Every structure is written in structure tokens, then in C-alpha cells.
Amino acid sequence: xxxxxxxxKRWDKFKALRRGYYSFIAIIILITLxxxxxxxxxxxxxxxxxxxxxxxxxxxxxxxxxxxxxxYEWETDYRHLKKQFxxxxxxxxxxxxxIAFNPLESHFIEGEYPPYAPSIDSxxxxxxxxxxxxxxxxxxxxFRIAILFSLLLLVVxxxxxxFLGALMGYMGGKFDxxxxxxxxxxxxxxxxxxxxxxxxxxxPDFWTLVLLLAAxxxxxxxxxxxxxxxxxxxxxxxxxxxxxxxxxxxxxxKHILPNSVSILVTFFPFSVVSGxxxxxxxxxxxxxxxxxxxxWGELLQQGTANLEYQWIAIxxxxxxxxxxxxxxxxxxAIREAFxxxxxxxxE
Amino acid sequence: MKFxxxxxxxxxxxxxxxxxxxPALPADLIWETNNSAKPWSSTEAKAGGTFTDFILTFxxxxxxxxxxxxxxxxxxxxxxxxxxxxFHPNTMEVIPxxxxxxxxxxDGKTVFYKIDKQARWSDGVLVTAGDFIFTLDLMRSKxxxxxxxNNHYSNELTNVTAYNDHTISxxxxxxxxKDELHYFYGLTPTPKHFYKNITKDxxxxxxxxxxxxxxxxxxxxxKKGKRITFRKKENWWAADRPLNKYRFNADKxxxxxxxxxxxxxxxxxxxxxxxxSLILPEFWHNKAKGFLxxxxxxxxxxxxxxxxxxxxxxxxxxATPILKDRNVRIAxxxxxxxxxxxxxxxxxxxxxxxxxHTGYGEFSNANIKARDFDLPKSNxxxxxxGWNDRGGDGIRIKDxxxxxxxxxxxxxxxxxxxxxxxxxxxxxxxELNLKLQDSSSHYKTIMQKQHQIAAxxxxxxFRPAYWQHxxxxxxxxxxTNNITNINNKDIDDNITAYRSETDNNKRIVLANKLxxxxxDEAAFIPSFMVPYTRGAHWRWIKFPDVPANKTSxxxxxxxxxxxxxxxxxxxxIDTKAARKNNSKYPVIxxxxxxxxxKTP
Numbered sequence: 001x002x003x004x005x006x007x008x009k010r011w012d013k014f015k016a017l018r019r020g021y022y023s024f025i026a027i028i029i030l031i032t033l034x035x036x037x038x039x040x041x042x043x044x045x046x047x048x049x050x051x052x053x054x055x056x057x058x059x060x061x062x063x064x065x066x067x068x069x070x071x072y073e074w075e076t077d078y079r080h081l082k083k084q085f086x087x088x089x090x091x092x093x094x095x096x097x098x099i100a101f102n103p104l105e106s107h108f109i110e111g112e113y114p115p116y117a118p119s120i121d122s123x124x125x126x127x128x129x130x131x132x133x134x135x136x137x138x139x140x141x142x143f144r145i146a147i148l149f150s151l152l153l154l155v156v157x158x159x160x161x162x163f164l165g166a167l168m169g170y171m172g173g174k175f176d177x178x179x180x181x182x183x184x185x186x187x188x189x190x191x192x193x194x195x196x197x198x199x200x201x202x203x204p205d206f207w208t209l210v211l212l213l214a215a216x217x218x219x220x221x222x223x224x225x226x227x228x229x230x231x232x233x234x235x236x237x238x239x240x241x242x243x244x245x246x247x248x249x250x251x252x253x254k255h256i257l258p259n260s261v262s263i264l265v266t267f268f269p270f271s272v273v274s275g276x277x278x279x280x281x282x283x284x285x286x287x288x289x290x291x292x293x294x295x296w297g298e299l300l301q302q303g304t305a306n307l308e309y310q311w312i313a314i315x316x317x318x319x320x321x322x323x324x325x326x327x328x329x330x331x332x333a334i335r336e337a338f339x340x341x342x343x344x345x346x347e
Numbered sequence: 348m349k350f351x352x353x354x355x356x357x358x359x360x361x362x363x364x365x366x367x368x369x370p371a372l373p374a375d376l377i378w379e380t381n382n383s384a385k386p387w388s389s390t391e392a393k394a395g396g397t398f399t400d401f402i403l404t405f406x407x408x409x410x411x412x413x414x415x416x417x418x419x420x421x422x423x424x425x426x427x428x429x430x431x432x433x434f435h436p437n438t439m440e441v442i443p444x445x446x447x448x449x450x451x452x453x454d455g456k457t458v459f460y461k462i463d464k465q466a467r468w469s470d471g472v473l474v475t476a477g478d479f480i481f482t483l484d485l486m487r488s489k490x491x492x493x494x495x496x497n498n499h500y501s502n503e504l505t506n507v508t509a510y511n512d513h514t515i516s517x518x519x520x521x522x523x524x525k526d527e528l529h530y531f532y533g534l535t536p537t538p539k540h541f542y543k544n545i546t547k548d549x550x551x552x553x554x555x556x557x558x559x560x561x562x563x564x565x566x567x568x569x570k571k572g573k574r575i576t577f578r579k580k581e582n583w584w585a586a587d588r589p590l591n592k593y594r595f596n597a598d599k600x601x602x603x604x605x606x607x608x609x610x611x612x613x614x615x616x617x618x619x620x621x622x623x624s625l626i627l628p629e630f631w632h633n634k635a636k637g638f639l640x641x642x643x644x645x646x647x648x649x650x651x652x653x654x655x656x657x658x659x660x661x662x663x664x665x666a667t668p669i670l671k672d673r674n675v676r677i678a679x680x681x682x683x684x685x686x687x688x689x690x691x692x693x694x695x696x697x698x699x700x701x702x703x704h705t706g707y708g709e710f711s712n713a714n715i716k717a718r719d720f721d722l723p724k725s726n727x728x729x730x731x732x733g734w735n736d737r738g739g740d741g742i743r744i745k746d747x748x749x750x751x752x753x754x755x756x757x758x759x760x761x762x763x764x765x766x767x768x769x770x771x772x773x774x775x776x777x778e779l780n781l782k783l784q785d786s787s788s789h790y791k792t793i794m795q796k797q798h799q800i801a802a803x804x805x806x807x808x809f810r811p812a813y814w815q816h817x818x819x820x821x822x823x824x825x826x827t828n829n830i831t832n833i834n835n836k837d838i839d840d841n842i843t844a845y846r847s848e849t850d851n852n853k854r855i856v857l858a859n860k861l862x863x864x865x866x867d868e869a870a871f872i873p874s875f876m877v878p879y880t881r882g883a884h885w886r887w888i889k890f891p892d893v894p895a896n897k898t899s900x901x902x903x904x905x906x907x908x909x910x911x912x913x914x915x916x917x918x919x920i921d922t923k924a925a926r927k928n929n930s931k932y933p934v935i936x937x938x939x940x941x942x943x944x945k946t947p
Contacts, residue, residue: 291781
């Protein structure tokens with residue numbers, strides 16, 4: 001990827017802001033790791049060697065119990081299989097992930113009632129929730145869902161927001177006026193309430209939630225895009241482009257947009273934050289993704305309703321604060337790196 | 348003089364006309380009463396003090412019919428509005444309330460009542476026959492905006508006749524056994540002098556009116572959104588009745604609005620609430636412990652009751668293609684591990700419900716047991732039903748269709764229960780998609796019969812009710828209670844026979860037969876029941892030796908069949924002082940098994 005000199009300068013400046021840069025690296029690592037969550041937290045082993053066959057059950061179809069000599073056709077109970085191997089009742093070995101629990105499975109300890117406190121022995125490093133599900137595992141999968149959700153939401157809102165904002169600024173006149181009013185009306189609708197109402201009628205899934213939230217949160221960006229386009233529109237390079245006969249589309253997206261990109265990039269991290277918080281608050285209130293989807297909001301809700309089991313609330317709050325702080329640090333650094341007072345090039 | 352004569356002749360004629368309009372009481376009535384019923388209060392009870400409890404939401408209206416009136420607060424108002432007769436909460440015998448005597452008509456559908464001449468409204472006006480006729484007028488009025496009541500009081504109750512100011516008869520649509528005549532046809536009076544006439548603004552005008560009542564307490568103060576206070580009547584007309592003596596001891600009952608249960612529990616720990624019901628396992632086991640209990644300031648009671656249990660469980664919509672097959676329904680029942688839920692997250696506190704109608708005494712079929720978790724059986728049934736193939740995810744497939752069904756439920760707190768069931772159903776190759784809905788849209792989905800599986804609990808009744816839930820007349824049409832859409836000729840026949848039978852012994856036989864047929868249909872998978880009520884209270888709240896009744900759903904109800912506890916002011920002061928200097932009382936945790944139902 002070749003950076004323009006200006007972008008390169010900004011990138012260097014961003015890298016120089018240590019706090020933001022390290023946060024950026026940290027969050028990239030976290031996202032990458034979460035994409036391979038099945039290899040970190042799962043009740044399926046990473047690798048099994050049995051009867052000269054080697055299995056990699058982490059991804060794909062279930063391996064029925066019959067494959068390992070059990071009499072049932074449903075998914076193998078790997079925990080039991082592991083014991084069989086260890087006691088040499090069966091010949092083979094298997095390697096479990098670091099966290100040997102699926103975020104959806106309730107794991108009960110004989111003679112004790114959930115939630116179980118954090119413990120190295122039981123393998124629940126952050127304990128379990130009220131239904132006996134591993135908290136760390138749910139946090140990892142919950143993070144993946146939340147971050148993907150907010151990134152996707154961001155892409156959709158940016159596409160709509162940038163396109164309409166640019167169009168408003170570029171075309172001006174009645175079109176601009178009409179959309180301004182529409183946006184004013186839309187922005188006054190309380191999003192969370194709308195989603196709660198919809199969620200009370202149909203149980204939303206991942207995609208409907210993204211679309212619903214996007215439908216009511218693209219407006220914020222249009223204002224900035226609109227003003228930016230207005231400003232750029234009157235510059236000489238735009239006139240020059242127009243003079244040589246460039247199409248409107250080309251002027252808007254080839255000339256004006258790259259010059260307004262700094263605004264978009266500065267908002268980027270804060271949009272991610274708002275996406276995560278929106279999903280978390282919806283889940284907290286019970287209007288988000290259907291149970292038993294792993295979710296931070298749901299964990300937070302359990303934690304606050306059962307404050308006597310501090311580890312639930314602490315885990316959820318810590319995870320949420322960590323990620324939101326990291327993203328905010330990145331946001332600050334980007335804002336500073338893109339500060340036009342230091343690096344702006346007017347012709 | 349002549350003028351006066353005409354007047355007097357006219358008045359005589361007029362009077363005789365009125366008398367002619369008043370029907371005569373049948374001569375051969377045998378009046379019954381009950382003076383021998385055993386009181387359930389304690390002679391040690393002391394009157395006085397303020398009892399403070401909480402409600403989760405402020406009621407949207409104080410009306411008991413019409414829009415928004417079906418809130419939980421209605422029970423507090425209704426409990427202070429006496430009926431003609433009542434059932435003894437332990438023996439279920441008929442006991443007098445506003446009526447002192449009753450008699451049965453020959454047609455089997457009429458009951459005659461003599462109204463107590465002492466009975467008064469809270470504003471001092473006497474209760475008369477006209478107030479009962481007015482109930483009918485009100486309930487039949489279009490202006491109350493309550494179609495169910497309109498229909499019920501027009502079609503189920505056909506007639507109320509006043510013989511004089513203190514004698515009435517009520518006639519219903521069909522003949523019923525004697526006890527049911529009281530239950531279904533016994534009216535509650537409505538103060539005619541208060542409402543006067545019913546106009547089209549009735550709903551609006553009476554939203555916040557405190558209606559005169561006949562019970563021991565009346566609302567004395569309303570702080571909108573915050574608090575409702577009931578005050579005991581000073582000279583309640585029925586206070587000296589043997590069954591009412593030593594009851595309704597608190598002078599004031601204050602209901603504070605606390606919108607969160609966890610918050611309410613904190614208030615209770617502070618001593619701002621006197622009692623707290625602790626049915627939920629997480630409350631009983633996790634929250635109700637600590638120094639307040641160890642020092643004996645708070646006492647814990649468990650009381651086993653014997654009362655109809657809510658018909659809670661999963662209702663399978665037999666109109667759903669997958670669930671049309673009875674074998675699939677049975678297989679599904681065998682694939683759900685309710686015991687695991689009970690033993691883990693419910694901490695063994697709940698029990699498995701066995702049948703749709705449980706706790707109705709002889710009317711319940713004790714031989715019916717819920718289908719237990721049995722994967723081999725479930726798998727064999729599904730294999731037999733043609734669902735032999737399993738997809739890569741372990742879910743069974745038949746003709747390209749996955750064995751995947753939606754389960755709608757309306758309470759967020761229950762998510763964990765269904766999540767655990769989901770995990771074991773997976774082993775049978777069944778996928779349950781959990782869909783949480785807001786409670787009102789949950790109800791709407793079910794009433795539209797748009798669910799595949801619905802988790803729901805029906806409230807209980809006096810006797811098992813089959814027609815609304817299982818008759819084919821209510822199947823496959825919206826807004827009826829047959830939400831499984833069961834449509835079975837044999838069941839229909841038995842329901843018809845059950846409904847028209849007036850001999851209780853024959854009805855019991857039919858009820859037992861029906862219970863078996865419903866079990867065989869396997870469209871209802873019973874879930875849980877709670878065989879007790881339990882809670883904690885500050886030690887200044889005192890109880891009779893048996894703190895509640897056979898049919899009590901709460902230890903702490905201040906009205907209705909309750910009101911047996913009393914507040915000991917000396918102990919209250921003592922306890923508050925003890926709390927300050929951390930001194931101890933013996934720990935009290937008692938279990939009352941007086942009415943424990945022995946499982947056969």
C-alpha cells in the first residue's frame with residue numbers, strides 16, 4: 001500500500017503518539033485472536049489422535065460419539081473422552097484449548113450450584129455465570145460479536161452517511177433542504193426505544209439489529225460530510241475538474257471525498273465505541289441478540305442483578321472498560337494526528 | 348276530600364302493581380348457613396401498627412374493569428370487596444360473607460341469597476339487593492369497554508332477581524354442582540348510590556375514584572407513582588363475625604412502589620418493609636443470608652400449600668407441520684431435561700409438574716407422570732417417525748427439512764432454563780430456537796396461534812377447565828385459549844359431558860379420563876411447580892401456630908383470606924435496639940408441613 005505524503009505524515013504522527021499506537025496494536029491483536037476464538041475457547045479439542053486417525057474438530061461438522069466407540073449419535077462428549085484416554089481405557093490422546101468450555105454450554109459441578117467462582121482447578125478462570133457457563137469464554141465470543149457488529153454497523157452507516165452527506169453538500173438547493181429536514185426528524189427519534197419496540201414484536205437476530213441500528217444512526221455523519229463537501233466544492237481543484245468535464249460522480253467521490261477523509265477517520269473509533277455500547281445496552285435490557293448468544297450486556301445484567309457474585313460484574317465491566325478505553329485512546333491519537341492545524345495543505 | 352280518596356286509591360293500585368312486579372320467593376326453599384366453620388386466626392393477635400409492603404408498579408387505574416384494569420394491584424382492591432359467600436381456605440366449605448343464608452333452586456342453576464342486614468358500604472350506606480342488580484347492569488354496559496365482562500355477565504349469568512331489599516336469586520346459563528354455583532354465579536355488589544348511572548365517560552371518570560367497598564380496609568391515601576395506603580375501618584360491619592375476629596390486625600397497610608425487586612430487598616433489609624416473599628431460588632439461597640438472619644432479626648418460613656398449580660410448561664402448536672406428528676411431540680418431551688434445570692439453577696427447590704391440572708384434589712389424575720428425560724426413547728421415536736438422518740450439526744433432517752422449532756417465551760429471567768433444555772435437546776437432534784418476547788407481544792403471538800412452541804403458565808381456577816384449552820371449537824382460530832390447537836373428537840365428547848354434568852363424582856371420573864387423554868396427546872409438556880410459599884419477615888411480625896392456609900399463595904397477604912399476622916410493637920423496638928448494638932436472638936428458620944401433599 002502506497003501512502004500519499006500527507007497520509008504518511010499523519011501515520012508517522014499517529015505512530016509517534018505512543019498511547020494511541022499501542023492501543024491500536026492491542027486492539028488489532030484482540031480482534032485477530034477473537035476471530036480464532038474456536039481455537040482458544042471451546043469444548044471441542046484442537047486435535048485428537050485415535051486409532052491411527054487424526055481429527056481436528058474445532059471447525060465444521062460435529063463428530064458423533066460413534067466415531068470414538070460411543071453408542072450415541074450426537075456430538076462426542078470430549079471431556080469424557082479425555083478421561084478415557086487418560087485412564088488408558090482408550091488408546092489415543094487429545095489436546096484441549098486453553099479454555100475448555102464452549103460459551104453456550106452449561107457446565108455443572110456435582111454438589112455445587114452455579115455460579116461457580118473463578119478457579120484454576122475447575123478451568124473456569126473467570127468463574128461461571130448464573131447458568132454455569134464459562135465467563136471468559138463468553139467474554140471472548142461476546143467480544144467477537146460486539147466488535148464485528150460495530151464494524152459492520154460502521155460500514156453500513158458510513159456508506160449511507162457519506163453518500164447522502166456528499167450528495168447534499170454537492171447538490172445543495174432543494175435536495176439538501178429536504179434531506180436536512182428528514183435528518184432532523186430522524187435524529188429526534190430515540191433509537192434505543194425504537195429498537196425495543198421492534199424487538200418486542202420480533203426477536204431480532206444479528207443482521208436485523210445491524211440494519212435497524214444503521215437505519216437510525218447514519219444521520220450524524222451526514223452533517224460533517226455535507227459541510228465538508230460544501231467547502232471543498234468551492235475550491236479551485238473542483239472547478240478545474242469540472243472544467244475538463246469530469247462527471248458529478250467522479251468529482252464527488254474521486255476528488256472531494258479523498259479530501260474529506262480526515263473527518264471520517266477521526267470519527268471512526270468513536271463510531272466503534274457507540275456501536276459496542278448500543279449492542280451492550282440492548283443486550284443489558286434484554287432486547288438484543290436472542291439467548292443464549294454470548295454477550296457482554298447480558299453478562300453485565302446478570303452481574304448487576306447478582307452483585308453478591310462479584311466476579312460476574314467485575315469481568316464484564318473490566319472487559320468493557322478495557323476495550324472502550326483502548327478504542328478511545330486510538331480515537332484521541334487519530335484526532336491529534338489528523339489535526340489540520342499541524343498538517344494541512346491548501347493549494 | 349274526594350281528591351285525597353282518588354290519590355289513596357291510586358297509591359293502593361300502584362303499590363299492588365309494584366308488589367305484583369316483585370316476584371314471589373319459592374316456598375319450598377331450604378335455607379342453609381354455616382356457623383360452624385373453624386377460624387384460622389390466633390386469639391393472641393394484637394391489633395394496631397402499620398404494615399409496609401411493596402408493589403413493583405403503580406397501578407394504571409383504580410378501576411377493576413375496563414382498559415388497563417388487569418394489573419396485579421386489582422387483587423388488593425378485590426380482596427376488600429366481599430362477595431356473597433366464600434370458601435373456607437382450609438376445608439373449602441361454603442362460608443357466609445355478605446349473604447348469611449343461601450338456598451338452591453330446583454333447576455340446578457339458581458342460588459338464593461339472604462343479604463346480611465348489617466352489611467354496609469364504607470360510606471355507611473346499607474348494601475341492598477339493588478347493588479347486586481347494578482353489578483349486572485354495569486358489567487353488561489358497553490361503556491365499561493370490557494367485552495369479556497360484557498359477554499360473561501350477559502351469557503353466563505342470565506338473571507338476578509330481587510325479592511325484597513335483602514333477598515336475591517342469581518341464575519346462570521347452565522346447571523352446575525352446588526359449590527360451583529357459588530363460585531361461578533356468586534356476585535360481588537357494586538355501590539349503585541356511588542355510580543348512579545353509567546355514561547360513556549365511565550372509564551375516564553372512574554380511573555382514580557376510590558369506590559366504596561365492603562371489606563375490612565379502604566384506600567385512604569394515594570400518592571401517584573409512589574405509594575397507596577389502606578386504612579382499617581373503625582367500625583367494620585363484619586368485624587365481629589367469628590371468622591373475622593383476630594384478623595386484619597394492622598391499622599394501616601402501606602404499599603410502596605419500588606420498581607426493582609433487588610432494590611426492594613435492600614429496603615427490606617433496612618427494615619423499611621416488614622416482609623419479603625422469597626419464592627425465587629436465587630433470592631432464598633443467595634440473598635436471604637447474612638448477619639440479619641444469623642442474629643435472628645429476620646425469620647425465614649417455608650409453608651407447603653395444597654392448592655391448584657399453575658398449568659406451566661411448553662405448549663406445542665399441533666398445527667405446525669413438524670409438531671403435527673404425535674411421535675415427534677412425545678420425542679420432544681423425552682428430550683427435555685427438566686430435572687437438570689431443577690437440580691442445578693433452580694437448586695432443587697422447584698418440582699416437576701406432572702399434568703395440566705395438578706393440585707385440584709380428586710379432579711387431578713394422580714397417575715399421570717410427566718414424560719421424563721430419556722434420550723434413547725426420544726431417538727427411537729424420531730427414527731421411527733422418519734427423522735433418521737442427521738445433518739453436519741447433529742440436527743435431524745427429513746425431506747430436506749431440519750428438525751428445528753422456535754420456542755417463544757416472555758420472561759427474561761427464564762432464559763437460562765430454556766438454554767439448558769436446548770443443550771440436551773440437541774443430543775436428540777432437535778434444535779430449539781429461543782425467542783424472548785416482551786410479555787404483551789408474547790401473549791399476542793400465542794393468541795394469534797403463531798407460535799410453534801410457547802412457554803406459558805395459565806392461572807388456576809376453581810375446577811379444571813377443559814373446554815377453553817382443549818375443545819376443537821377453540822382450535823385453529825385466533826383469540827382462544829386452545830393454544831395447542833388440539834382437535835380430537837373423543838376429547839370433545841368428554842369435555843361436553845364434563846361441562847353438563849352436575850354430579851361431582853361423575854365429573855371426577857370424567858376429569859381423570861380427560862387428564863389421561865390430554866397426556867396422551869402430548870401437546871403440553873409440563874414444566875415446573877412450586878409446592879410451597881416462603882419468605883422472610885422481621886421478628887416483630889407474629890403469626891398463629893399455623894401461619895397460613897391450605898390454599899395460601901403467600902404468607903404475608905394482609906387482606907382476603909390472610910390478615911392473620913400481627914405486629915408486636917414491643918418486639919419492634921427491642922429488635923431495632925438490638926440491631927444497633929448487635930445483640931443476638933435465636934436463629935429462626937421454620938418449615939410448615941401441615942398441608943404438604945404426599946407424592947404417591
